[in-house]
Amino acid sequence: MKKLTIKDIDLSNKAVIMRVDFNVPIGKDGKVSDDTRITAALPTIKYAVEKKAKVILLSHLGRPKGSFDPKYSLKPVAEHLKNISGLNVVFVPHVVGEEVKEAVKNMKVGDVLLLENTRFHPGEEKNDQELAKAWAELADIHVNDAFGTAHRAHASNVGIANFIPSVAGFLMEKEIDFLNKVTYEPDHPYIVVLGGAKVSDKIGVITNLLNKADKLLIGGAMMFTFLKAQGLKVGSSLVENDKLDLAKRILEQAKEKKVEIVLPVDAIVAQKIEAGVEKKTADLKDGIDDGWMGLDIGPKTIKVFEEALKNAKTVVWNGPMGVFEIEDFAGGTKAVAEMIAKIKGTTVIGGGDSAAAVAKFGLESAYSHVSTGGGASLEFLEGKDLPGIRSIADKKK
Incomplete structure (x- = not known):
């Protein structure tokens, strides 16, 4: 069965909440030491920006056990993304709540927000529907580009899809196509x-x-x-x-x-x-x-x-x-x-x-x-x- 992808929908002036996989190693200097996963997500992010969407990014990093842990913060990832993409990337040091809503309200077309580590919230790994709904209410469309978490039913990749339409990003599409081929034909x-x-x-x-x-x-x-x-x-x-x-x-x-x-x-x-x-x-x-x-x-x-x-x-x-x-x-x-x-x-x-x-x-x-x-x-x-x-x-x- 073919899946809907980001190319199948109109993104113009829409808010897109995108699950990416920025689970990358952070070196002793507090900087990203291997950005393979970040660069892999860039084509989908840039496509959404080019199509005049507002992009809200969600990712986990490490295993912080459902509460804030500074060593797993996505702040260095936001800085790295800004440097390599040339996009207007803003980091929001919260997973959900009023600050997040405010930041989304202030977004202009082409802006990119990266929210704090989804796993800082205990509801993420439990696929908590309240959390999923709070994220879904920020956007019109959910884009899932995080194949690395496809075998897990979490709030940010599966839960949101219960409230707004979910489509595949380019990376997810490529994974499905190649793995389908070698597994089935x-x-x-x-x-x-x-x-x-x-x-x-x-x-x-x-x-x-x-x-x-x-x-x-x-x-x-x-x-x-x-x-x-x-x-x-x-x-x-x-x-x-x-x-x-x-x-x-x-x-x-x-x-x-x-x-x-x-x-x-x-x-x-x-x-x-x-x-x-x-x-x-x-x-x-x-x-x-x-x-x-x-x-x-x-x-x-x-x-x-x-x-x-x-x-x-x-x-x-x-x-x-x-x-x-x-x-x-x-x-x-x-x-x-x-x-x-x-x-x-x-x-x-x-x-x-x-x-x-x-x-x-x-x-x-x-x-x-x-x-x-x-x-x-x-x-x-x-x-x-x-x-x-x-x-x-x-x-x-």
């Missing part, structure tokens, strides 16, 4: 690359995509649960012992469905997760010695993965291959990022750590789409119905 061969620490985080994705993918490539710490399930020695590597039966079941299901699961054949191992420690390559069929743990995929695995990805038409990647934050164990993640970047078909990076990794290697623009939502993209790939998407109005047939 991928071109084949379709290859899914999964990494990260835990099998338990990815069960839903694996189960859903076993019905669609041609191959599953598994790296990251989660590979050791699969390897141990096959009776291999994994030393001190991270293993979810309570998920060994599940791993066996997944391997059996894959066989039944004729989906090839490609597991690593070697790993970079060390005794500590630290930079500069002694490391070596372990052949996984011989097992990993006690006291040593696998912290990245090895050079032979990189070749195996490269071969497996060769003719792919669709690739989805979620989760790093190793502890990529430490240079010594970043080789596998970097190699996978580079091989997926060369693929001519549809390539989707599933947010979270994978998005951080491709940014670290300067490859963001090499893929069809890098998702802005880790948890939301995972749930979409699981085939779940996300409340933050469901609440956006559908296009009439």
Whole structure:
């Protein structure tokens, strides 16, 4: 089902309340240290301004537990937005109330207001209808451009839609289009690359995509649960012992469905997760010695993965291959990022750590789409119905 977008409505002289995802890191100097999410929201904000709307922005930052906490204030975000956009951005240090109403009343066409962190109000995460109504009363239209919170039913992304029409911003539209394609109508061969620490985080994705993918490539710490399930020695590597039966079941299901699961054949191992420690390559069929743990995929695995990805038409990647934050164990993640970047078909990076990794290697623009939502993209790939998407109005047939 296609969703209504900001382009489908007349914005002229309208007040627009827009949920964006400005959940960005703030450095020790009190300034924004990575503005990827802010720049991602700019096209929607600027479009509304160009179409002569008044724009009221809502976002959360961090997890302030429903009350004011200065370290999670959006004030530095407002300053940064003003500097990079050239727009007339005014910060309102309140979430809701008389000061907010007054600020909205004083707005001129083309002005942008950023209200304080939505999570400073205890009603935000409870999808409190009174709070949602108070926000809805400030505007004519709700624009949802925060895909990162699409898997949560909060007052600012879902609640407001009960009172005024809700449409998708450009970022939300792009996320829905690409994730729809890879979840429901991928071109084949379709290859899914999964990494990260835990099998338990990815069960839903694996189960859903076993019905669609041609191959599953598994790296990251989660590979050791699969390897141990096959009776291999994994030393001190991270293993979810309570998920060994599940791993066996997944391997059996894959066989039944004729989906090839490609597991690593070697790993970079060390005794500590630290930079500069002694490391070596372990052949996984011989097992990993006690006291040593696998912290990245090895050079032979990189070749195996490269071969497996060769003719792919669709690739989805979620989760790093190793502890990529430490240079010594970043080789596998970097190699996978580079091989997926060369693929001519549809390539989707599933947010979270994978998005951080491709940014670290300067490859963001090499893929069809890098998702802005880790948890939301995972749930979409699981085939779940996300409340933050469901609440956006559908296009009439």
